[in-house]
Amino acid sequence: MTEWVQDAARWLPWVKAAFLAALAALLLALWFRRGRDPVAPKRRIHRAFFAFLAVAFLAVYAYQATWQLAGFARTPFVEFMKKYNRRPDSPVKRMVRGEIRDRNGVVLAHDDADFPGRRVYPLGAAACHVVGYLDPKYGMAGLEAADHPFLEGYSVATREEQSRFGQNLLQAQAPRGNDLVLTLDARLQQEAMRLLAGRTGAAVALDPRTGDVLALASAPAFDPHKLAPGLFAGNPDRSPLLNRALQGLYPPGSTYKVLVAALALERGEEPVLECPPGGYVAAPHTPPIRDHEFYDAQRAGRAWGGHGRIGLGRALAKSSNVYFAKLGVQLGPASLWDHAQRFLFNESVTLHDGSSGAVRARVGRFPPLQEGQRAAAAQSAIGQGEVLATPLGMTLLAAAIANDGRLMRPRLTARTDPELLAGCGSPAAMRRLRALLRGVVTDGTGRRADVPGLEVAGKTGTAQTPRGEDHAWFICMAPQAKPRLVVGVLIEHGGYGSTAALPVATGLLRKAEELGYFAK
Amino acid sequence: MTREAPVTRPVLGRVFAVVLLAFAMVWGVKVGLAGQWQPEYLWPALGFGVVLALVWVALALMRFRGDALLLSLALLLAGLGLVVQFRFGTLALHEPARWSNYALPMGVGVMLLALAVFRGPRARWLERASVPAALLSIAVLGVVLLLGQRFRGAVFLGGFLNPTEVVKILLVMYAASLLCAYRKAFEQPMLPGVPALSGGLLVSVGLFWLLPMGLLVLIRDLGLIALLNATLLVMVTLATGRWSYALAGGVALVVAGFGVHHFVPHGSGRLAVWLDPFADATGKGWQVLQGLSAMASGGWWGAGLGSGHPQTVPIAASDFVYAALAEELGFAGCGLVLLAYLLLFQRGYRIADAMRDPYAQALANGLITMLALQTLFNVGGVTKALPLTGLTLPFISHGGSSLVTSFALLGLLLALSDPAKRA
Numbered sequence A: 001m002t003e004w005v006q007d008a009a010r011w012l013p014w015v016k017a018a019f020l021a022a023l024a025a026l027l028l029a030l031w032f033r034r035g036r037d038p039v040a041p042k043r044r045i046h047r048a049f050f051a052f053l054a055v056a057f058l059a060v061y062a063y064q065a066t067w068q069l070a071g072f073a074r075t076p077f078v079e080f081m082k083k084y085n086r087r088p089d090s091p092v093k094r095m096v097r098g099e100i101r102d103r104n105g106v107v108l109a110h111d112d113a114d115f116p117g118r119r120v121y122p123l124g125a126a127a128c129h130v131v132g133y134l135d136p137k138y139g140m141a142g143l144e145a146a147d148h149p150f151l152e153g154y155s156v157a158t159r160e161e162q163s164r165f166g167q168n169l170l171q172a173q174a175p176r177g178n179d180l181v182l183t184l185d186a187r188l189q190q191e192a193m194r195l196l197a198g199r200t201g202a203a204v205a206l207d208p209r210t211g212d213v214l215a216l217a218s219a220p221a222f223d224p225h226k227l228a229p230g231l232f233a234g235n236p237d238r239s240p241l242l243n244r245a246l247q248g249l250y251p252p253g254s255t256y257k258v259l260v261a262a263l264a265l266e267r268g269e270e271p272v273l274e275c276p277p278g279g280y281v282a283a284p285h286t287p288p289i290r291d292h293e294f295y296d297a298q299r300a301g302r303a304w305g306g307h308g309r310i311g312l313g314r315a316l317a318k319s320s321n322v323y324f325a326k327l328g329v330q331l332g333p334a335s336l337w338d339h340a341q342r343f344l345f346n347e348s349v350t351l352h353d354g355s356s357g358a359v360r361a362r363v364g365r366f367p368p369l370q371e372g373q374r375a376a377a378a379q380s381a382i383g384q385g386e387v388l389a390t391p392l393g394m395t396l397l398a399a400a401i402a403n404d405g406r407l408m409r410p411r412l413t414a415r416t417d418p419e420l421l422a423g424c425g426s427p428a429a430m431r432r433l434r435a436l437l438r439g440v441v442t443d444g445t446g447r448r449a450d451v452p453g454l455e456v457a458g459k460t461g462t463a464q465t466p467r468g469e470d471h472a473w474f475i476c477m478a479p480q481a482k483p484r485l486v487v488g489v490l491i492e493h494g495g496y497g498s499t500a501a502l503p504v505a506t507g508l509l510r511k512a513e514e515l516g517y518f519a520k
Numbered sequence B: 001m002t003r004e005a006p007v008t009r010p011v012l013g014r015v016f017a018v019v020l021l022a023f024a025m026v027w028g029v030k031v032g033l034a035g036q037w038q039p040e041y042l043w044p045a046l047g048f049g050v051v052l053a054l055v056w057v058a059l060a061l062m063r064f065r066g067d068a069l070l071l072s073l074a075l076l077l078a079g080l081g082l083v084v085q086f087r088f089g090t091l092a093l094h095e096p097a098r099w100s101n102y103a104l105p106m107g108v109g110v111m112l113l114a115l116a117v118f119r120g121p122r123a124r125w126l127e128r129a130s131v132p133a134a135l136l137s138i139a140v141l142g143v144v145l146l147l148g149q150r151f152r153g154a155v156f157l158g159g160f161l162n163p164t165e166v167v168k169i170l171l172v173m174y175a176a177s178l179l180c181a182y183r184k185a186f187e188q189p190m191l192p193g194v195p196a197l198s199g200g201l202l203v204s205v206g207l208f209w210l211l212p213m214g215l216l217v218l219i220r221d222l223g224l225i226a227l228l229n230a231t232l233l234v235m236v237t238l239a240t241g242r243w244s245y246a247l248a249g250g251v252a253l254v255v256a257g258f259g260v261h262h263f264v265p266h267g268s269g270r271l272a273v274w275l276d277p278f279a280d281a282t283g284k285g286w287q288v289l290q291g292l293s294a295m296a297s298g299g300w301w302g303a304g305l306g307s308g309h310p311q312t313v314p315i316a317a318s319d320f321v322y323a324a325l326a327e328e329l330g331f332a333g334c335g336l337v338l339l340a341y342l343l344l345f346q347r348g349y350r351i352a353d354a355m356r357d358p359y360a361q362a363l364a365n366g367l368i369t370m371l372a373l374q375t376l377f378n379v380g381g382v383t384k385a386l387p388l389t390g391l392t393l394p395f396i397s398h399g400g401s402s403l404v405t406s407f408a409l410l411g412l413l414l415a416l417s418d419p420a421k422r423a
Helices: A002-033 A042-066 A075-084 A124-131 A142-146 A150-152 A160-172 A186-196 A230-235 A255-267 A292-300 A312-318 A321-331 A334-344 A374-381 A391-402 A427-443 A497-516 B007-032 B037-061 B068-088 B099-118 B120-128 B130-149 B164-181 B185-187 B199-219 B222-240 B241-263 B266-276 B286-298 B319-352 B360-382 B400-417
Strands: A107-111 A132-133 A139-141 A201-206 A212-217 A273-275 A308-310 A348-353 A358-362 A406-408 A420-421 A455-464 A473-480 A486-491 B149-151 B155-156
Touching: A042 B222, A042 B286, A042 B319, A042 B360, A075 A150, A075 B286, A107 A124, A107 A497, A124 A142, A124 A186, A124 A212, A132 A142, A139 A142, A142 A150, A142 A308, A142 B155, A186 A201, A186 A212, A186 A497, A201 A391, A201 A497, A212 A406, A255 A321, A255 A334, A255 A374, A255 A391, A255 A427, A255 A455, A255 A473, A255 A497, A273 A321, A308 A312, A312 A321, A312 A427, A321 A374, A321 B199, A334 A374, A348 A391, A358 A391, A391 A406, A391 A427, A391 A473, A391 A486, A406 A473, A427 A455, A427 A473, A455 A497, A473 A497, A486 A497, A497 B164, B037 B068, B037 B099, B068 B099, B068 B400, B099 B120, B099 B400, B120 B164, B120 B360, B120 B400, B130 B164, B130 B185, B130 B199, B155 B185, B164 B185, B164 B199, B164 B222, B164 B400, B199 B222, B222 B241, B222 B360, B241 B266, B286 B319, B319 B360, B319 B400, B360 B400
Parallel strands: none
Antiparallel strands: A132 A139, A201 A212, A201 A486, A273 A308, A348 A358, A406 A420, A455 A473, A473 A486, B149 B155
């Protein structure tokens, strides 16, 4: 399609030249038809040549009109003038940039009515990371940057866009760029930001069936109207400019056990393993991996007898480190790593392919494991060691399980159709896994997430960090039988997943229920 | 003393009055929009008035009976050029040493000189001077090649004097004589579009046409080459009444264009920019795109003289002056300027029509055609309808050499138009 347009564009000057030549020839022919008057042949040819000259000037003058009067119809020309025209009163400066709207038409960014080019962000800080900013001093970020030409109106990739641009020119007094419609729900987004207020972390809500990103929140946030140098030079730990949902890499902790369980279920295995209180030593000269109950008991000065022999469901519900470390080693380091690749760990996904850039995010990072690396496999299986994941990445893991193993590309705009990104497992195994994760909520670490009527299934995570409190995770989906919504939450140094991250996720689920996301 | 026919002078006077009025109106826009009145604003009007008065007196003294409208149109355009240059600040009256201040009087002086020397029966001197003219053009080109300085892709002598401008007239004079000397060969071509070749023709063309062209190639003035050859083509066509020459020439032009595109780096760049200026918008396409941006901000009626920002266009005062006109006088103003040019050319071809002498006719054809094609190439280049040729806009562009040459050309046309019989 675009090739065809480019091809045509290459020949256009010649077509134009041929057209002009034909026009000139026609006029000359008309001129000669009336040439039976008794004019000397020399005079006639003089007149003919003058007529030719006049036609040539007329053609040049008409061509001038296509720039001087109709230059707006030439999108590369508009782009050039917007970028490089230094006139203070240039007509292109009156052009209005397109709006950014959410899925329900709520405006997230629009031009100031009095100052075209100055942007207003009605949600303020709530959508700052996704929408980004356009600032005369600090440039562009987020979708404002990724789709700058599209919003400005000079990127016309398709014929539909071309015709819309033309209609804008004809109908509106001030020509207007294209509007960008997102899959985001402003109400969910605001709720996510409200729930994250005061924390450092991220929350993501996805529709697992389409990959629509309904909320993508990162805290702390910034007010896009009040950019200041301090924002760009501040403490990197607090840096509000960082979109933690897409760019923050954290050890996933126990949430990663879901992926190990998925592998076991894929193989049709639900082994019963002995989980002694003393923990599990995966390889000689490595410290034992113990369950958190052991440490709780130790701190309280009590004794703890261990989980004993438990199955996969109980191990997930109790989030047993010993069980999953053993299971990981048993499944094999290499297959553990391979299975992570099926869930696109070590890859990045494109949330939006804009006209001048893309919004991308890494799923996670997992250095290759070879056969025999038992200690590393045991650490990885409980989401520690060298495994890292982004909040979006863990939400995608949940989304793949929610959608019967079909991982849909997360998309920020509905400009493209839903797209299957990867097949991550069989529907039967995923259904079984969802039932087990439902058990986590009804009967395990995620009990507080059991919102009545929603059949929430999920997994908590408490990831140890070298410094400070643990990172708190919670990934969940609802309803368990056929999930419509997936939520992933990370709170940096939040402590336990069940106390720090879980309430944010349930808050979002409740809001979604209130908004009708689970109705019929 | 016999009484002259009393027609010319009143007509001349009225036409001059109209020119002065039109000029005053254009000039008034500048003063009106610039806001603050400064005595300096009077200078262009005063200077132009003085020049006009001198021309009027000189023509009256000479008992000029030639084409007054041709002269008036040219003076109108030159007046517009004066205001535009004043607006650009290239006329700096507080700097009396700057010689571009005197370009218009010098040009008019040269015009009057050419008119005085070659009017009436002495037009024949031009034919006799044509071979020396060709030799002189070769000499000028040789000197430029040896001593010139390169600047913006062209070659100049000291003080931005561009002597290649003179070559235009000299070579057209020679081309006219070539057409007369080998009239039969041109009128009875051996193939459509190819004159009957003979040793003499080949030697003449080779020595006095192809040799200067070769020198111009070395100087890399492709625009001038295109202009001269296109002019020659039209001259041959008009002299013989055979369109086959134009056709064959057009084919040759396309072939030459391809040749230039593939073998001359300087030329291929210009063609590429013409075909797609956006491919290198901030480099080679910059100038033409800035010019077009100026036009786009001019719209229908323009910002008014002095109120636009044409200085954002590189070389706006010279080659790209048409973009400045488009920005400040608007699309409508450009139409009037082009109309003035077209009327001027029409008068030129009328003069050529009236010539009985074949040489005079060929010369008149050549001179007016060259002026017309130069205008077309300049306006076409600035509007991106044609590739850029680096030619100036006659009478309006900044550039003393160009202005003087255009007036010299006008002087010759006026001389041919003047049937003055010495009583």
